[in-house]
Amino acid sequence: MKAAGVRDRRSGVLLHPTSLPGPPGAGDLGATAHRFAQWLASAGQRLWQVLPLGPTGFGDSPYQALSSRAGNPLLVSPDTLAREGWLEDTALAGAPEGTPDRADLGRTAAWRRARLALAARRFATQADAERSAELEDFRAREADWLREWSLFASLKAAHGGRAWTDWPAPI
Numbered sequence: 001m002k003a004a005g006v007r008d009r010r011s012g013v014l015l016h017p018t019s020l021p022g023p024p025g026a027g028d029l030g031a032t033a034h035r036f037a038q039w040l041a042s043a044g045q046r047l048w049q050v051l052p053l054g055p056t057g058f059g060d061s062p063y064q065a066l067s068s069r070a071g072n073p074l075l076v077s078p079d080t081l082a083r084e085g086w087l088e089d090t091a092l093a094g095a096p097e098g099t100p101d102r103a104d105l106g107r108t109a110a111w112r113r114a115r116l117a118l119a120a121r122r123f124a125t126q127a128d129a130e131r132s133a134e135l136e137d138f139r140a141r142e143a144d145w146l147r148e149w150s151l152f153a154s155l156k157a158a159h160g161g162r163a164w165t166d167w168p169a170p171i
Contacts, residue, residue, distance in 0.1 A: 012047025018103040024095030025108035030077025060105040086119035
């Protein structure tokens with residue numbers, strides 16, 4: 001029984017998922033993140049502070065997220081996409097090598113985005129009715145921000161990642 005006025009103390013770790021080891025070049029929210037969370041729990045830790053997980057802009061700083069609601073697609077695990085059937089195992093070949101002392105999202109971003117595009121195309125052509133309905137439910141539930149974010153992200157990509165203030169005036 002806890003004495004009156006005694007606070008429930010907790011401890012944990014501050015670690016962004018990109019700091020976890022794993023190919024290609026930086027950690028993500030796949031198996032390594034799950035193992036890390038299990039290790040934290042086995043060590044008696046109750047908190048994992050991850051820093052913002054939004055899509056990053058220049059410099060890949062989690063504190064310069066381009067959205068307060070969207071997740072960073074570079075944190076999607078290519079291994080998980082393969083395990084769930086959205087990527088062929090052969091698509092995982094050629095991943096840039098990482099180093100244990102430095103996350104390098106910039107170096108791996110093109111490789112990861114190409115795998116996400118492959119997985120999205122496969123989902124679009126092969127998802128069963130249940131998975132397609134889950135996606136449509138998500139779109140409907142998050143419509144208040146998702147449409148505008150999708151438009152912004154598409155325009156930013158079409159303009160080479162430049163700041164929106166550098167896009168042509170009509171946009």
